[in-house]
Amino acid sequence: MEPHVTAETIDSMKAYYRARAAEYDEWWNRQGRYDRGSEANARWFAEANEVYNALDALALAGDILELAPGTGIWTERLARTAHRITAVDASREMVELNRAKVANTQVEYVLADLFTWQPSRTYDAVCFGFWLSHVPSERLDAFLQMVASALKVGGTIFFVDGRREPTSTAADHQLPAPETELMTRRLNDGRSYEIVKRFYEPTALMGRCGAVGLEVAVQETATYFMYGIGKRVPFSVGARSYALPDRLAGDIK
Numbered sequence: 001m002e003p004h005v006t007a008e009t010i011d012s013m014k015a016y017y018r019a020r021a022a023e024y025d026e027w028w029n030r031q032g033r034y035d036r037g038s039e040a041n042a043r044w045f046a047e048a049n050e051v052y053n054a055l056d057a058l059a060l061a062g063d064i065l066e067l068a069p070g071t072g073i074w075t076e077r078l079a080r081t082a083h084r085i086t087a088v089d090a091s092r093e094m095v096e097l098n099r100a101k102v103a104n105t106q107v108e109y110v111l112a113d114l115f116t117w118q119p120s121r122t123y124d125a126v127c128f129g130f131w132l133s134h135v136p137s138e139r140l141d142a143f144l145q146m147v148a149s150a151l152k153v154g155g156t157i158f159f160v161d162g163r164r165e166p167t168s169t170a171a172d173h174q175l176p177a178p179e180t181e182l183m184t185r186r187l188n189d190g191r192s193y194e195i196v197k198r199f200y201e202p203t204a205l206m207g208r209c210g211a212v213g214l215e216v217a218v219q220e221t222a223t224y225f226m227y228g229i230g231k232r233v234p235f236s237v238g239a240r241s242y243a244l245p246d247r248l249a250g251d252i253k
């Protein structure tokens with residue numbers, strides 16, 4: 001049976017990111033407690049570039065939904081090609097940093113909890129960076145269903161997350177044991193929070209995506225990251241997805 005993650009843990013994760021907002025980018029930039037030495041840092045940046053290149057190659061245009069945008073590391077890139085971005089995050093502090101960094105009036109920010117938020121329209125693409133590993137396994141199918149419902153048929157999904165690698169996190173953090181999904185995170189001032197951290201296995205993840213009509217290929221960089229790129233397919237039944245003949249596909253769009 002999948003472990004049960006309580007509402008307290010979901011709340012603790014929101015509180016953690018609100019409190020962490022101002023120091024969040026230290027992780028991505030390998031500073032302070034996230035500095036793992038020049039060799040590991042160089043590997044991190046090289047692999048981050050691989051993922052940037054994969055996203056840039058998609059040149060996502062149109063109307064984009066970004067989930068859990070945080071300080072804007074990915075929003076900034078998406079804004080280069082998007083016509084419009086809707087960015088949904090639970091943290092006011094993250095949203096304010098994102099707004100200042102991205103400084104683009106085409107981005108609309110929505111403050112909401114992604115475990116209850118539902119889209120009111122469909123988008124050309126849905127993207128999320130380093131969010132999937134915060135979705136407990138028992139909530140993954142509902143989350144992916146929400147993503148599928150937010151995508152136009154043929155629309156693109158892009159996500160990136162971390163692989164299980166101890167040097168990806170701060171030196172004073174310990175990753176959760178395999179098959180468990182809770183870990184303790186610390187801030188620079190020593191405060192600690194329990195959060196969800198689930199490392200999904202690529203093949204299983206592709207299966208869960210396929211079950212809701214998201215045909216996704218998940219790739220891994222050598223050490224640190226995995227990223228998924230795919231499309232919402234026209235029609236989905238049970239655990240398999242089927243493409244309808246063109247003459248029918250038009251009717252269900």
Ligand SMILES: C[S@@+](CC[C@H](N)C(=O)[O-])C[C@H]1O[C@@H](n2cnc3c(N)ncnc32)[C@H](O)[C@@H]1O
Binds near residue numbers: 074094
């Ligand atoms: C690991 S950060 C990812 C930020 C950004 N996408 C990136 O890649 O740097 C996780 C983000 O999820 C947000 N978050 C945490 N719990 C949430 C929830 N229940 N609903 C919506 N956003 C949440 C946090 O505020 C934070 O911005």
